[in-house]
Amino acid sequence: MELEGTILRGREFEPVEGRVVVEDGRIDAIEETETDSDAIVVPAFVNAHTHIGDSIAKEAGAGLSLDELVAPPDGLKHRLLRQASREEKVQAMRRSLRFMEQSGTGAFVEFREGGVEGVELLEDALEGLAIEGVTLGRETTDAMEASDGFGASGARDGDFESERNATRSAGKLFGIHTGERDSADINPAMDLSPDFLVHMVHPEPLHLERLDDEATPVVVCPRSNLVTGVGVPPIRELLNRTTVALGTDNVFLNSPSMFREMEFANKLADVSAREVLGMATWAGADIAGLDCGVLEEGKRARLLALDGDTDNLAGAQDVVRAVVRRAGVDDVREVVLPE
Known part of the structure; x- marks a missing residue:
């Protein structure tokens, strides 16, 4: 499976546009590319x-x-x-x-x-x-x-x-x-x-x-x-x-x-x-001791996709700040928790 949008990558949560590729429950790749998605992808x-x-x-x-x-x-x-x-x-x-x-x-x-x-x-x-x-x-x-x-x-x-x-x-x-x-x-x-x-x-x-x-x-x-x-x-x-x-x-x-x-x-x-x-x-x-919590290749793919185009999040200038201070349950688009 793939999740596209703004990806908060690594422990510093660097925002990059692209996709997260998931194979067998793990992050196989994080690819930087243009997308049409307004999702914000963060670790669960x-x-x-x-x-x-x-x-x-x-x-x-x-x-x-x-x-x-x-x-x-x-x-x-x-x-x-x-x-x-x-x-x-x-x-x-x-x-x-x-x-x-x-x-x-x-x-x-x-x-x-x-x-x-x-x-x-x-x-x-x-x-x-x-x-x-x-x-x-x-x-x-x-x-x-x-x-x-x-x-x-x-x-x-x-x-x-x-x-x-x-x-x-x-x-x-x-x-x-x-x-x-x-x-x-x-x-x-x-x-x-x-x-x-x-x-x-x-x-x-x-x-x-x-x-x-x-x-x-x-x-x-x-x-x-x-x-x-x-x-x-x-x-x-x-x-x-x-x-x-x-x-x-x-x-x-x-x-x-x-x-x-x-x-x-x-x-x-x-x-x-x-x-x-x-x-x-x-x-x-x-x-x-869990192998999750960060979007990096090889990590378990336990992810959260927020809808960046909700009335609550649309227009956010600082994506990380918006996730922390503004986002809520109503902004959740998808939760990915493979075994």
Whole structure:
């Protein structure tokens, strides 16, 4: 198959007119040539931090603190998850996953509550869909063994040393929430040598120095942080030191739309549109070990074509900026997610 139009090529998203040639699920060639297409071809998004199970209770818990909302074991989300039936949880997750797929997300990294059963629920919800889930089990090493790794709640909830060692021995991915409420749990989290950190809203100079030395990737979720009242991450400071990716976090707090997350991050922080688009694509892919997120020959062809002639996008002078700050679900023309 071929996709024609303005192609945002490579990690710098250089706009070139031409076509992307796809063979056997991979990008066979990117050919520069004149076309009649007004499409804008970009990599499918990688949502680097989600809690899809929260789909059972969208917009629940208004006015509650972060601990009241999500702290294990009795935060609102955990109580609601316990109360919901298996069928309710699977169906709610499936609907969110369909929305993510339709809005251009090709892969996501999920911190999956509920132990082994929670991992199995997500597998059921993903059945027949093209979106790719990188599932990090929580709560038990059994959940890690049944999934792609371990997603720790945070160092204030335990030391997670045994889980980290087990995950490392299994050669799987280990991520941990940290620095969301304050800075107290950042050093303990970094001491575990995780594959990535989530949130980092409150790093102090010594933590930034550690990032300089250790270059541990960070996933930021600025919309979620604002909703829960904990502040916003210093995205520019983090980007100066390490790989930074974007995630949408809890579905019951925010729509899992990478368009919304990109626009918010770009308008909030002193970062360029190109940097934000990288955070939404190749940065998450790098963290999760996925062979996608960038339009280069040989890469998996997980692509998104936007209609550049919609009333929303027509007349855009800076294509990358328009994708990041202006585009939305209604501008999606085609999502290509081959196996």
